[in-house]
Amino acid sequence: MAEPNSGRRGSLKLYLGYAAGVGKTFQMLADGHAAHERGADVAIGYFEPHARPDTIAQAETLGHVPRRKVEYRGRAFEDMDTQAILERHPEIVLVDELAHTNVPGSERNKRWEDVQALLDAGIEVWATMNVQHIESLNDQVWQITGIRVRETVPDWIIKQAGEIVAIDVTPEALLNRLKRGAVYGPQMAQKALEGFFRESNLGALREMTLRQAAHEVDARQAAYDETTAPPDTIPNIGNEKVPELARERILVHVTADPSAAMLIRRGRRVADYLQGECVVVYVHRTPVFADVPTDERAKVEKHLAFARNLRIQTEVIQGRDISETVVEFAHRHQVTQIFVARSHRHLWDGLRRGNYVEEIVRLAHDFQVTVVADRSRRQVS
């Protein structure tokens, strides 16, 4: 990433919630208002126009950077005007809905990319998002709610934040707000109650938010300890530094199979929790990658791009025997764990190829093999 020319990069603060109406924006504006009272230069970069009345009241005391009007396919849209914010250059800018996708034709695809530009310019950014938009949680959210969230934010953005605030409200209170019409209009509210806003969904997402926030708080303690503690000391309870040798290195073996996305997300998540590293490997048996059939190659390239977007190193290697090549690579790179997908293939295929999972397990002497569960939808309510 390019070094900002103004010197220090801005810091990022995230308000993390689990649904519309939990009060993320309200809290962000209230904090913004308090900062303004203390004399900070606070501006609203973007907040949802469909906001709730008491939220709008909060926003009125703060300065707005006007939204950018965009036309797309004959319809008018409004988006955050990043350029105007950069010119205005407030000390702190408030940005709603970090996971938002910009109107096609905008300078950047995603709002989180706009936020990167603001941070690079040395502006402090406060932003809101829901837990279900975290990329590595995508499969778990799908498993529990049956909803495939399309707009996601890569995990490294969350890690980048200097501070995460959990916005908590009980599902009971949230459902009351919804029924009173404080979140959506009546039609939308009814739809919401039958779908995403079912009590079991809300409970699960809420737990996810709290656990994620706890993890983020823990990670920031460890980072603080690393900067302050002299080497060779164990700084504080429960946060021992991981010695370099014990560092977990996860190899995610992907194929063209769609399960690769799920494997990559899980690999990212486990590596982050274990403070380890992650590498994604694809093995082709053809002499060069370009000889892999176009259809398969396109799928693999999509998976590799997805991994790189999550800041995971990717490797494309050649080998006659896939299991042997993966295991050999793992040995050479001090891998501690290999992630593979559960095989969906039939018996005849197993006989032909030998069982791939069994083969890897047999060859793996000094590392573990994790057969990752297919987190497709299993829990219905």
Place this chain on the structure above:
Amino acid sequence: MRRLQAERSRAERARLKIFLGYAPGVGKSYRMLDEACRRLSRGEDVVVGAVQEKQSEDVQALLCKLDLLPMAEFPEGHALDVPAVLARRPQVCVVDPLAFQNPPGSKNLYRWQDVLDLLEGGVSILTGLNLLHVEELSKKVEVVTGKCATDTVPKSFLLAADEIVIVDVPPDLALSRLGEKLTSVGISNERERQLSELRELALLLTAEVVEAQLIHYLREHGIEPLAGMQERFLLCLTPCASAKAMIESGKRNKDRFQGELFAVYVRPPENSEEERAAIRTYLAMAREAGATVEVLDSSDPTSAIVEFARQKCITQIFIGHSSRKSWQDRIFGDPVQKLIRAAEGIDVRVFPH
């Protein structure tokens, strides 16, 4: 008779809502009283039974809007006046703080027992609680802060609450409300570092309560919860595979994921003294590592393990792999392969021999 029924349904409707904070200054009292005022404005009959002595201006402004009931006076202090609240029969009563030791002469030793009396009498409760006062956590908090709480509330009380909400703010903001200078985003000094640790404990405690409520809700609706949000690790111990690495890894994973650790041994109908000795050592090691250990009797290990895993909402199974194949394995198939096939929806981590 009808009145009695009305009374009973009223009692059933009485709800307990706890506002949990990790330290003073996070804004529990404000959030709670703000809710009390909003309920009042929506037509609910709200009273204040007890409040903290020192209050910020914001909180005082909210208190002005509410009906404050006098406390019961005793020679050595005051207490929540339970009979007076019950006689007044409000819908909602604010009780802050929840952790409080009543003076001698009161009916109950602790205020949380007063709250139970009010709930039984059909009064819903809004109450504030500081992490320091959760009995099971007070030792941990004491290690971090050096502060020791005498007036505590048992965790079971929190688990039984209808609603619990955490009031989460960054440590620097909490400190600034207590008059300290506001620092930049993130942890800036030792004091904030210390509070951050309490904050983590409070978030995890709330998550635990939320999960318990969720599992209860799902089971009540006839749904067997399969995958929790909490990572749960299951170690499958056998006398032959070397379990040491697996147990160590299980402990580390449990700590890093802030999850739960289980270990099972499926005891076959017969085994040798040698095997029994080996497994005893492993089970002791697993217990030492903080695992909940169970011995299952079954001649079908795969089914026994998977059934146990489903019951405990396990997310990852750890199993050892032996490179030697017995004649049974050759006939009936490799047990690891069988487990991988049967444990759909669960990660299976194979440890080499």
